[in-house]
Amino acid sequence: MISAWSAADVRAAEEPLLVAGVPLMERASFALATVVAGDLRARRRSVRGAGVALLVGAGNNGGDALHAGAVLAGRGAAVTAVLTSERFHAGGRAALTRAGGRVVELFVAPDRLGAVVRDVAASDGVLDGLVGIGARGPLRGPAADLVTALRRAAGETGAAPWVVAVDVPSGIGVDDGAVAGPVLPADRTVTFGCAKPGLLLPPAALLAGEVSAVDLGLGLEGAPAVRRLEAADVARSWPVPGPADHKYTRGVVGVVAGTATYPGAAVLTATAAVRAGAGMVRYRGSGDVGRVVVGARPEVVAAPGRVQSWVVGPGVPAGPEAADAGADDGQHERGRAGLAAAAGRLAGTAGGPVPAVVDAGGLDLLDDRVPPWFVLTPHAGELTTLLRSRGEDVRREDVDAEPLRWARRAHELTGATVLLKGGVTVVVGPGGAYAQADGPGWLATAGAGDVLAGVLGAMLAARSAEVVEHPARAAEVAAAAALVHGRAAHGTNPGGPVAALDVADAVPREIAGLLSS
Numbered sequence: 001m002i003s004a005w006s007a008a009d010v011r012a013a014e015e016p017l018l019v020a021g022v023p024l025m026e027r028a029s030f031a032l033a034t035v036v037a038g039d040l041r042a043r044r045r046s047v048r049g050a051g052v053a054l055l056v057g058a059g060n061n062g063g064d065a066l067h068a069g070a071v072l073a074g075r076g077a078a079v080t081a082v083l084t085s086e087r088f089h090a091g092g093r094a095a096l097t098r099a100g101g102r103v104v105e106l107f108v109a110p111d112r113l114g115a116v117v118r119d120v121a122a123s124d125g126v127l128d129g130l131v132g133i134g135a136r137g138p139l140r141g142p143a144a145d146l147v148t149a150l151r152r153a154a155g156e157t158g159a160a161p162w163v164v165a166v167d168v169p170s171g172i173g174v175d176d177g178a179v180a181g182p183v184l185p186a187d188r189t190v191t192f193g194c195a196k197p198g199l200l201l202p203p204a205a206l207l208a209g210e211v212s213a214v215d216l217g218l219g220l221e222g223a224p225a226v227r228r229l230e231a232a233d234v235a236r237s238w239p240v241p242g243p244a245d246h247k248y249t250r251g252v253v254g255v256v257a258g259t260a261t262y263p264g265a266a267v268l269t270a271t272a273a274v275r276a277g278a279g280m281v282r283y284r285g286s287g288d289v290g291r292v293v294v295g296a297r298p299e300v301v302a303a304p305g306r307v308q309s310w311v312v313g314p315g316v317p318a319g320p321e322a323a324d325a326g327a328d329d330g331q332h333e334r335g336r337a338g339l340a341a342a343a344g345r346l347a348g349t350a351g352g353p354v355p356a357v358v359d360a361g362g363l364d365l366l367d368d369r370v371p372p373w374f375v376l377t378p379h380a381g382e383l384t385t386l387l388r389s390r391g392e393d394v395r396r397e398d399v400d401a402e403p404l405r406w407a408r409r410a411h412e413l414t415g416a417t418v419l420l421k422g423g424v425t426v427v428v429g430p431g432g433a434y435a436q437a438d439g440p441g442w443l444a445t446a447g448a449g450d451v452l453a454g455v456l457g458a459m460l461a462a463r464s465a466e467v468v469e470h471p472a473r474a475a476e477v478a479a480a481a482a483l484v485h486g487r488a489a490h491g492t493n494p495g496g497p498v499a500a501l502d503v504a505d506a507v508p509r510e511i512a513g514l515l516s517s
């Protein structure tokens with residue numbers, strides 16, 4: 001698991017070590033230099049003779065870059081530091097010049113910007129040390145001008161130098177992943193002490209490249225701001241059945257999905273639930289659709305009975321007008337019954353409340369407040385509609401710009417655990433937030449959300465009592481489902497297009513792979 005702490009938490013953890021005289025900057029910059037040297041050797045066979053450009057800001061982030069540059073200069077690299085502020089880390093500058101590095105004071109010679117950009121663009125490696133966790137707002141001043149010019153040059157030439165972000169790509173929202181101004185996209189980020197939320201959260205996470213953390217021995221306490229599950233975490237907690245298990249201990253999933261006009265979503269959701277290891281899948285939608293589902297998946301039972309999770313909404317049209325026009329095929333009413341059972345409000349429901357996955361048209365069926373073991377799975381457009389229906393003045397582009405903020409707002413407003421689908425899937429529940437980036441861009445295809453809903457329904461059914469008793473687990477299970485779903489998509493056709501049903505079919509192999517690794 002990758003855990004990310006806020007800038008304030010990192011500073012608090014650094015403080016006692018700094019007071020005790022622990023050389024954090026030396027540790028950080030040496031580790032940074034080691035990573036950059038490895039990249040240079042991989043890309044041009046040696047450090048000696050490599051052209052390295054340091055983009056240096058006013059604070060200790062620039063100090064890290066300068067000290068790392070001094071180490072690289074000591075190994076024969078031709079290092080040039082571009083200072084963007086009259087304030088800079090004097091010790092780092094002195095170390096660099098002692099090691100033979102050059103310094104360009106851009107802040108006193110803005111007319112040299114064009115020449116500086118050409119030199120930086122032609123370098124073998126660029127260290128972005130403009131600003132780190134001390135950033136306030138988007139990049140400004142000469143630092144912003146330099147990044148804007150470098151991005152423009154890369155756009156014009158179609159070529160960009162290898163960029164290593166120091167601690168974070170300069171100018172991202174360190175704690176929320178916002179990108180409110182110019183940011184130099186990094187091929188790699190070397191972050192110090194621990195990951196920061198902005199390295200895991202979109203849109204900033206999409207600019208960080210490969211993230212590696214340098215252990216500085218920080219004593220980070222309290223819950224991380226954002227977590228990212230990795231394959232080993234999901235494998236470790238997978239409920240592998242034993243000889244005493246039966247379908248009800250494995251988890252039975254109740255599905256209300258699709259309509260007579262759009263039965264495909266029901267097939268995708270039911271198939272995914274079956275393939276993700278459900279003990280059984282009960283299709284509880286309309287009869288016509290049930291026949292199509294059972295025809296596609298003979299394991300599915302289209303009959304009432306006890307379930308350990310519900311999946312309501314995939315392929316069901318949203319909006320009251322759908323029900324009024326009869327276009328919902330009666331699914332709204334069936335979906336409400338399923339959600340009432342999941343909430344434990346349906347008299348005579350065997351076994352009490354169970355987790356629920358609420359997707360697409362199911363989002364219209366929610367009460368004002370729902371239990372935290374309800375996992376909503378909107379995409380940004382559906383989340384915007386949900387938030388606006390509850391009085392928030394928000395547009396789709398606001399949700400895209402700050403997914404964590406708006407997923408958290410939906411959690412606060414509804415009480416549900418919220419999984420916001422996207423290039424990076426953000427999950428917010430009572431126990432915190434997750435950001436998963438497991439799937440390829442090819443997963444943005446029709447039916448992928450129906451498959452995720454089925455995988456999640458099966459995983460919740462297998463952990464039903466535990467999730468109801470400890471609702472914070474719902475977010476972790478949802479993040480795990482996103483990991484399985486994304487990795488199954490990669491496994492379907494590495495590097496190429498994927499079809500939703502093929503992703504569902506790849507789930508068993510992906511789960512087996514997780515458990516055997």
Ligand SMILES: NC(=O)C1=CN([C@@H]2O[C@H](COP(=O)(O)OP(=O)(O)OC[C@H]3O[C@@H](n4cnc5c(N)ncnc54)[C@H](OP(=O)(O)O)[C@@H]3O)[C@@H](O)[C@H]2O)[C@H](O)CC1
Pocket residue numbers: 014018024025028057058059060061062064087130131132133134135136137138139140141143166167168171192
């Ligand atoms: N604590 C330690 O010893 C260690 C820190 N590490 C590294 O240090 C940075 C944090 O360093 P800090 O000096 O606190 O802050 P930064 O270098 O990140 O930036 C602050 C300076 O940057 C200017 N600034 C702030 N926001 C912007 C912006 N949007 N655009 C341009 N410039 C900005 C700010 O100027 P002001 O006028 O606002 O004062 C500051 O001068 C951390 O990220 C690590 O890289 C070590 O790694 C570990 C030890």
Ligand SMILES: [K+]
Pocket residue numbers: 061128129130131132165166167168169170
């Ligand atoms: K930086």
